[in-house]
Amino acid sequence: MASSMIFTDCSSSTTSRLIHFNRRSSNNNTLLLRQCVDQLRLRTPNRSCSSLSIHCSSSPTPANSESEASLAKVIDGKAVAKTIRDEITIEVTRMKESIGVVPGLAVILVGDRKDSATYVRNKKKACDSVGIKSFEVCLSEDSSEEEVLKSVSSFNDDPSVHGILVQLPLPSHMVEQNILNAVSIEKDVDGFHPLNIGRLAMRGREPLFVPCTPKGCIELLRRYNVEIKGKRAVVIGRSNIVGMPAALLLQREDATVTIIHSRTKNTEEITREADIIISAVGQPNMVRGSWIKPGAVLIDVGINPVEDLSAPRGYRLVGDICYEEACKVASAITPVPGGVGPMTIAMLLSNTLTSAKRIHNFE
Numbered sequence: 001m002a003s004s005m006i007f008t009d010c011s012s013s014t015t016s017r018l019i020h021f022n023r024r025s026s027n028n029n030t031l032l033l034r035q036c037v038d039q040l041r042l043r044t045p046n047r048s049c050s051s052l053s054i055h056c057s058s059s060p061t062p063a064n065s066e067s068e069a070s071l072a073k074v075i076d077g078k079a080v081a082k083t084i085r086d087e088i089t090i091e092v093t094r095m096k097e098s099i100g101v102v103p104g105l106a107v108i109l110v111g112d113r114k115d116s117a118t119y120v121r122n123k124k125k126a127c128d129s130v131g132i133k134s135f136e137v138c139l140s141e142d143s144s145e146e147e148v149l150k151s152v153s154s155f156n157d158d159p160s161v162h163g164i165l166v167q168l169p170l171p172s173h174m175v176e177q178n179i180l181n182a183v184s185i186e187k188d189v190d191g192f193h194p195l196n197i198g199r200l201a202m203r204g205r206e207p208l209f210v211p212c213t214p215k216g217c218i219e220l221l222r223r224y225n226v227e228i229k230g231k232r233a234v235v236i237g238r239s240n241i242v243g244m245p246a247a248l249l250l251q252r253e254d255a256t257v258t259i260i261h262s263r264t265k266n267t268e269e270i271t272r273e274a275d276i277i278i279s280a281v282g283q284p285n286m287v288r289g290s291w292i293k294p295g296a297v298l299i300d301v302g303i304n305p306v307e308d309l310s311a312p313r314g315y316r317l318v319g320d321i322c323y324e325e326a327c328k329v330a331s332a333i334t335p336v337p338g339g340v341g342p343m344t345i346a347m348l349l350s351n352t353l354t355s356a357k358r359i360h361n362f363e
């Protein structure tokens, strides 16, 4: 199953949402057709964004003409990530040819979560595709913090490793902080070291690395020429790995930023003011069309599995934002999958390249 929980800072579990969804969708077998028709008419119905309705938009259509102004442009993260990988490939080759150094990324995986194993595999594939060397250590679920620290420390000392990633979440008997703090700040390609986050938060300071998912969000905005300066941005979710650093990055880009979290009172009112929304909560279809200001740009970080017996894997992935409602109101939106997810991995490769260049003083 997919990863959404790692991005969650609200309490409801994906499982309970699934059950909720199933109950709702079984009552709404006619909704699918109705909502497809609605979409053709470009109306904005404020009815349940059930899991069924997502079939209408599972293959979003790109850029729309003036006459269909209410249909949002799709921000194609998969395509941008491919472009970035091509750029990285060129740099990796140039580096190898001029100084004989190949960037290396080490991944430490603890436990046997299926989703984590999938991501680690995807990262390795991505490394291969750009010529970055990958190293991998897999430790069992019941290994001790000490053993993980030993792996971290040996990668810290290994000159062929320029980036170290400890796959999260760690087993619950470990203290995440102890392990993340041990990663050499020069190799912290995830950007999770407190010193990197601290620098990110301070004006006039520069972190060595910016966390990959928020960096990917900003890169998408940049590559789609979305102006951030002076805009009102709302970040939904305050996790250490996405929401908080995303808010800091937006602020560094001169947006006026509001963070919404599980205790926020007037969420919808606040989101309706936003020119840019970054949602990172891990709740399927939580953000409804009615929460969105017409013309807003939407970045959906949520990757939530919802049961779908007709899908090959028995589930499919949906975002935090109700896609088919939102794309009638917004001017641009990232799809799930194919939005922020692939960008996260592209930014990891980019951080690894940057690290190797910095360590070897290669411009």
Ligand SMILES: Nc1nc(=O)c2c([nH]1)NC[C@@H]1CN(c3ccc(C(=O)N[C@@H](CCC(=O)O)C(=O)O)cc3)C=[N+]21
Binding pocket: 002, 003, 006, 119, 165, 166, 167, 168, 169, 190, 212, 213, 303, 317, 336, 337, 338, 339, 340, 341, 342, 343, 344, 345
């Ligand atoms: N130390 C650490 N750093 C991370 O960056 C980190 C982590 N731990 N733990 C898990 C989460 C999750 N994550 C994803 C990366 C790519 C996709 C991705 O490419 N998703 C595809 C879909 C993949 C599918 O179909 O299953 C997409 O959105 O199009 C998803 C999730 C990185 N994480």
